[in-house]
Amino acid sequence: MSIQNHQVVAMKYILRDPETKEIIDQSPEGQPLFFITGLGQIIPGLEAEIMKMNKGDKGTVLVKARDAYGEVNPDAFQEIDRAQLEHIDGLKEGMVLYGQDVDGNQIPVVISKVSDEKVTVDLNHPLAGKDLLFEVEIEDVRDATPEELEHGHVHGPGGHHH
Ligand SMILES: [Zn+2]
Numbered sequence: 001m002s003i004q005n006h007q008v009v010a011m012k013y014i015l016r017d018p019e020t021k022e023i024i025d026q027s028p029e030g031q032p033l034f035f036i037t038g039l040g041q042i043i044p045g046l047e048a049e050i051m052k053m054n055k056g057d058k059g060t061v062l063v064k065a066r067d068a069y070g071e072v073n074p075d076a077f078q079e080i081d082r083a084q085l086e087h088i089d090g091l092k093e094g095m096v097l098y099g100q101d102v103d104g105n106q107i108p109v110v111i112s113k114v115s116d117e118k119v120t121v122d123l124n125h126p127l128a129g130k131d132l133l134f135e136v137e138i139e140d141v142r143d144a145t146p147e148e149l150e151h152g153h154v155h156g157p158g159g160h161h162h
Contacts, residue, residue: 003051003141005038008154010140011050018062018133032139034158036148043068046134055141061134072129077112082119091119096126 003009010032015025027033035041037051045067053059065071085091095111113120148155155161 002054003037003138005051006144006149007037008034008140008142008144008148008159009037009050009138010034010158012137012139014135016133016135018131021133024127024132032158034154036144036152036154039152043132046132046136050136050138053136053138055138058135058137061136063132063134065129065131068130068132069125069127070129072124076123076128077120078123079118079120082114082117085119097121 011034012027012032013025014023014027016023033042037047040047042050043063045063046061048067049059049061049063082091085097088097091111091114093111093114097109097111098106099109101107107123108126110122110124110126111119112122145155148159151160153160
């Protein structure tokens with residue numbers, strides 16, 4: 001039986017750019033990513049493929065941008081006065097700054113254009129518009145406990161301790 005909704009999955013992964021094969025992100029050695037299925041905790045295009053797998057399976061999953069972090073939203077570019085960023089040294093195009101959203105979560109902000117007076121910032125996720133190639137290995141699968149489902153996160157190894 002393949003992975004079901006509301007199970008805790010421990011997954012090793014390497015994320016690459018499908019064209020250049022460059023590594024964008026990976027789970028640290030000995031620290032797989034733990035998540036609960038069916039709660040939207042990983043990108044939908046990856047989760048759909050994971051749900052066909054079993055403990056011990058390895059696979060390669062190509063996720064199109066629309067099923068990953070979405071297409072680039074042209075409305076997510078904002079122009080601000082350069083004076084607002086004057087405390088930042090070496091401001092230049094392509095630089096990534098970290099802002100906070102309303103919930104206090106850190107969100108990456110990419111500097112997309114710098115002129116003498118204005119700076120254009122890109123609030124799209126840095127991986128928006130990109131297809132993603134994942135190499136995954138399912139290390140462990142178990143049922144989530146009622147408490148984990150109530151909290152919406154994994155407890156114990158790889159999760160919350162409280
Ligand atoms: Zn909890």
